[in-house]
Amino acid sequence: xxxxxxxxxxxxxxxxxxxxxxxxxxxxxxxxxxxxxxxxxxxxxxxxxxxxxxxxxxxxxxxxxxxxxxxxxxxxxxxxxxxxxxxxxxxxxxxxxxxxxxxxxxxxxxxxxxxxxxxxxxxxxxxxxxxxxxxxxxxxxxxxxxxxxxxxxxxxxxxxxxxxxxxxxxxxxxxxxxxxxxxxxxxxxxxxxxxxxxxxxxxxxxxxxxxxxxxxxxxxxxxxxxxxxxxxxxxxxxxxxxxxxxxxxxxxxxxxxxxxxxxxxxxxxxxxxxxxxxxxxxxxxxxxxxxxxxxxxxxxxxxxxxxxxxxxxxxxxxxxxxxxxxxxxxxxxxxxxxxxxxxxxxxxxxxxxxxxxxxxxxxxxxxxxxxxxxxxxxxxxxxxxxxxxxxxxxxxxxxxxxxxxxxxxxxxxxxxxxxxxxxxxxxxxxxxxxxxxxxxxxxxxxxxxxxxxxxxxxxxxxxxxxxxxxxxxxxxxxxxxxxxxxxxxxxxxxxxxxxxxxxxxxxxxxxxxxxxxxxxxxxxxxxxxxxxxxxxxxxxxxxxxxxx
Ligand code: AMP
Numbered sequence: 001x002x003x004x005x006x007x008x009x010x011x012x013x014x015x016x017x018x019x020x021x022x023x024x025x026x027x028x029x030x031x032x033x034x035x036x037x038x039x040x041x042x043x044x045x046x047x048x049x050x051x052x053x054x055x056x057x058x059x060x061x062x063x064x065x066x067x068x069x070x071x072x073x074x075x076x077x078x079x080x081x082x083x084x085x086x087x088x089x090x091x092x093x094x095x096x097x098x099x100x101x102x103x104x105x106x107x108x109x110x111x112x113x114x115x116x117x118x119x120x121x122x123x124x125x126x127x128x129x130x131x132x133x134x135x136x137x138x139x140x141x142x143x144x145x146x147x148x149x150x151x152x153x154x155x156x157x158x159x160x161x162x163x164x165x166x167x168x169x170x171x172x173x174x175x176x177x178x179x180x181x182x183x184x185x186x187x188x189x190x191x192x193x194x195x196x197x198x199x200x201x202x203x204x205x206x207x208x209x210x211x212x213x214x215x216x217x218x219x220x221x222x223x224x225x226x227x228x229x230x231x232x233x234x235x236x237x238x239x240x241x242x243x244x245x246x247x248x249x250x251x252x253x254x255x256x257x258x259x260x261x262x263x264x265x266x267x268x269x270x271x272x273x274x275x276x277x278x279x280x281x282x283x284x285x286x287x288x289x290x291x292x293x294x295x296x297x298x299x300x301x302x303x304x305x306x307x308x309x310x311x312x313x314x315x316x317x318x319x320x321x322x323x324x325x326x327x328x329x330x331x332x333x334x335x336x337x338x339x340x341x342x343x344x345x346x347x348x349x350x351x352x353x354x355x356x357x358x359x360x361x362x363x364x365x366x367x368x369x370x371x372x373x374x375x376x377x378x379x380x381x382x383x384x385x386x387x388x389x390x391x392x393x394x395x396x397x398x399x400x401x402x403x404x405x406x407x408x409x410x411x412x413x414x415x416x417x418x419x420x421x422x423x424x425x426x427x428x429x430x431x432x433x434x435x436x437x438x439x440x441x442x443x444x445x446x447x448x449x450x451x452x453x454x455x456x457x458x459x460x461x462x463x464x465x466x467x468x469x470x471x472x473x474x475x476x477x478x479x480x481x482x483x484x485x486x487x488x489x490x491x492x493x494x495x496x497x498x499x500x501x502x503x504x505x506x507x508x509x510x511x512x513x514x515x516x517x518x519x520x521x522x523x524x525x526x527x528x529x530x531x532x533x534x535x536x537x538x539x540x541x542x543x544x545x546x547x548x
Contacts, residue, residue, distance in 0.1 A: 009176035010203040012239065013086040017171075019242030020046040023219060026245045030074040031252035031263055033119050034146055040075055042242055045082075047167035052083035054165035059137060061113065063088035063174065066182060068112040069230065070094045070121045073250040076141045076158060077229045080116055081238050085180040085199065086171050092182040093230040096121050097523035098192070104131040105191050106184045109400065116141055116158070119148050120253055126151050176200040182399060183232050185328045194399030195328050197233070204364065205331040205393040206239035212362035213322065213336055216271045216298055219245035224264060226255055226274030227303070231524050232332040235273055235302065235324070257281030261293050268295035275303035275525040276310060280463065283313055292317050300324055300336070304526040305431060305449045307456035308356040315352055325358035325431060327417060329408075331393040334367070335359040335429045356453070360427040365391040366414075367429065369421055374410060381424030384432055384445075388414035420445075437529055439468035439478045446478050446508045448529075454503045455480055455510075458496060460488035463519055465527045466510060471541050479541075480510040481532060483519060490515060512542050 019026065019042040028045060030038045040048070061067060067084045069091065071077040084091040092110050094103065103124070107115070114137040117125055122140060129136070129152060138152040143159040180199045184192035210217040223246045225234040233239065241248045249267050251260060255274075260282050264272060272282075279301060286292050299314055302324035311321045326332035337359030339351060346354075361367050369377045369385035377383035394415050397405030409415055420432045432438065432447040439446040451466035462485040468476035484490055491499075497509045520531035 009173060010200045011171065011173070011176065012180055012199050012202055013082065013171040015203065015206060015239055015243050016042065016046055016049060016082050016086075019245065023242070023245035026220070026242070027247045028075045028078055028250065029222075029247060029267055030250040031254060031259075032074060033072065033252055034142065037266075038075060045075065045079060048162060049079050049082045049086065050167050050169035051162040051165035052079050053087050053169050055161040056083060056089065056114075057087060058165075059114065061087060061089050064179065065089040065114075066092045066110045066112045068092045068094050068107060068110065068115040069117075070096050070115060070125065071118040071141055071230065072120070072252045073225055073229050073234065074118075074141075074252050075250065076116075077118075078238055078248070078250070081181075081229070081233075085202075086169070088172065088174050088178055090179045090182050090196070093233075095184075095228070095230045095523045096124060100128060102184075102192055102523075104128055106194070107132055109191075110182055110184075110194065113137065114139060117152075118142075118253075119146060122148050122150050122152065129153070174199075176203075181233060183328055193401055193404045195232075195331075195395045196399040197331060201331055201393045202233065202236075202239055205233075205236050205333070206243050208362050208364045208393065209236050209333050209336075210240045210244045212333075213300075213338060215320070215338055216300065216322070217244035217246065220247070221270045222247045222249055222268055222295070224249045224251060224260075224267075224269045224272040226251055226260065226272055226278050232326070232328045235300070235326070235332055237273065255281075257283075257285035261285040261289065264293035264296055269293065270295055271298035271300065272296070273300040273302075276301055276306050277463070277521070277525050279306075279310055279314075283310065286317070292319065298322070302326060302333075303524060305358075305453060306356070307453045308352065309453075309457040311355050312352050315348065315355070321355050323355055323357070323359055325429060329395040329415060329417075330365065330389060330391075333362055333393075334365050334389055335361050337428075340426075354428060357424075357428040357430045358421075359429060361429070364393060365389055367423060368414060369423060370410075379423040379425060379427070381422055381428075381430075384420060384422045386435060387417045387419045387421040387429075387431075389417060390414045437467070439466065440476050441468070441471075441478065441507065442474045444507070448478070450503070451478060451480065451500070451508070451510060454500050455482065455496065458491065458499050460485050460491050461496075462486070462488075463527070465519055465529060465532055467529055467533060467536075469536075469539060469541050471543070477541055478508070478510045479512040479514060479539075481514045481516055481519065481536065483517065484515060514539065 116139045139156045141158045177198045181197040184194045225237040300322045306323045314321045323337035326334040368388050377385040422430050448466040455464045462483045464482040471477040493513045520528045522528040
C-alpha cells in the first residue's frame with residue numbers, strides 16, 4: 001500500500017525563500033575583494049538573486065546550461081549558487097588553484113557557457129581565454145567603479161547585470177533530480193572527474209548536516225566558512241546555513257591567521273569550518289595574541305586528518321572540535337565528530353582520543369568496510385578495509401565520463417572511496433590512509449596519517465608528511481618530510497623516533513627525516529603527496545646511500 005502524501009519536488013530555491021521569510025535578521029557578512037565589510041540579510045539576498053536570475057535569463061541561460069564561477073567566499077558567489085540553480089542551470093564552481101591544464105580541461109569538458117570571475121582571478125582567465133569557446137560570456141564580480149581593464153572579450157560587470165532587473169521572481173518548478181551543481185575532483189592522477197549534484201541531493205544534504213551537527217546549526221549563530229565555495233559547496237554551508245538561520249561570515253581572499261583572527265573577533269564568529277592547514281595559521285595567531293577570538297566556541301576540521309595536537313589545543317581553549325570526513329563525491333559530509341551525550345563526563349584525554357577519529361556517520365550516509373575480495377569486515381575498531389559509502393548525497397557516477405562511472409560503484413551499488421579505514425562499535429570511523437598512500441613495509445601496512453599526527457605533536461615540527469620510499473629488503477620504508485617550526489632547532493631523526501616510540505612498533509618508525517621549507521599543497525589545501533614524491537625524486541634511503 002502506498003502512503004497518501006503529496007509529492008513536492010525538493011528545490012534549492014525553497015531554502016532561500018524560507019530563510020528570507022523565517023530569519024529576517026540573519027545576514028551574509030562578507031570581507032570583499034574591494035577591501036571593506038559588506039552585510040546583507042537573506043531577504044535582501046533573495047531580491048538580488050531574483051535580479052541575477054533575470055539577468056542570466058536575459059543572456060539566454062536555460063535549463064541544464066553550465067555556468068562557471070571562479071571566486072572567493074562572498075555574497076556574490078552565494079547569490080550565484082541560488083540564481084543559477086534557481087532557473088534550472090548548473091553552478092560549476094572552479095577551484096582557482098587548479099593548474100592551467102586542468103582548468104582548460106574542465107571548462108571545456110563541462111561546456112560552460114558563462115564564467116563569473118572575481119577581480120583577483122581575471123588574470124587567470126585572460127591567460128586561458130584562447131582555449132575557451134569564442135562565445136563564452138565573462139562577468140566580472142564587482143561594480144563599475146572597480147571593473148579592471150581586461151582583455152576578456154566583452155567582459156560584463158556583475159552589478160550592471162543585476163541593475164534594473166525585477167526584485168521578484170516566481171521560480172519555475174522542475175524535477176528534483178535536475179542537476180544543480182558541478183564540482184570536479186582535483187584528481188591526483190588523470191583528468192579531473194565531475195560530481196554532478198542535484199536539487200534533491202543538495203537539499204537533503206543541507207537537512208542532514210543541520211540535524212546531525214545540531215550544536216553548530218542554532219539560529220543566530222555566526223559561522224565562518226573558510227572552506228571555499230569553490231570546493232564541494234563549502235561543505236554544504238551555503239545551503240544548510242540559511243536553512244537554519246545562521247549568519248554566514250565570508251572571509252573573501254584573506255585566509256591567513258591574522259586576517260581570520262581579526263574578522264572572527266570583530267564579528268563574534270561562533271563556529272569556523274576549514275582544513276587543518278588553515279587552523280595552523282589561526283592557532284599561531286591565537287598564541288601570538290594570547291587569547292582566542294571573541295565568541296569562538298566551535299570548529300569543524302576536515303578535508304584531511306586533524307592532528308591530535310591541534311584538536312587538543314582547541315579543546316583546551318574551550319573550542320569544541322568536530323572532526324569531519326567527506327568527499328567531493330559525497331556533497332561532501334560523510335561523518336562528523338560531535339561526541340554522543342553519554343561521553344559528556346568522560347575525561348578530557350579520552351574525549352580527545354575520540355575526537356581524533358573521523359567521527360560518526362551523519363544521518364543518511366551508510367558506511368561499510370570490505371576486504372580485498374569485497375567481503376564485509378566487522379565494525380570492531382580493529383578490522384581495516386576499504387571504505388564504501390551509499391546514500392542520497394553520494395554520486396552514482398561521474399559527469400560525462402563513462403569510464404570512471406563504470407568503476408565508481410561495487411556490485412551492491414556502493415561507492416568506493418579509495419580510503420582505508422576501521423569503524424569501531426560506537427560507529428566512530430578512523431581513516432588510516434588513502435589506499436595509495438599506505439606504506440607497505442615487509443608486507444605490513446603502516447598508516448602515514450598516524451605517523452603524521454604523532455609527529456605533529458613534536459614542538460619543532462610545524463607541518464609534516466610521511467611517505468614510503470623504495471627499499472630492496474622491505475619493499476618500502478617510511479620517512480618523514482617535515483617543515484621546521486619558526487625559531488626551533490632541527491631535531492635529529494633519533495630524537496623524532498624517540499618522540500614517536502610510545503605510539504608505534506619499532507619497525508613502523510620513520511628511517512629518516514627530510515626538511516623542506518614548505519610542503520607542496522593540492523588545490524584544496526592538502527599536502528600533495530604526488531608532488532612531494534616528485535620533489536624527492538632523487539631521494540635515496542639512508543641504508544642504500546651507505547652501501548652506494
Ligand atoms: P576531496 O574530494 O578533495 O574533498 O577529498 C576527499 C578525501 O580527503 C577523502 O577521500 C579522504 O582521503 C580525505 N579526507 C577528507 N577528510 C578527511 C579527514 N577528516 N581525515 C582524513 N582524511 C580526510
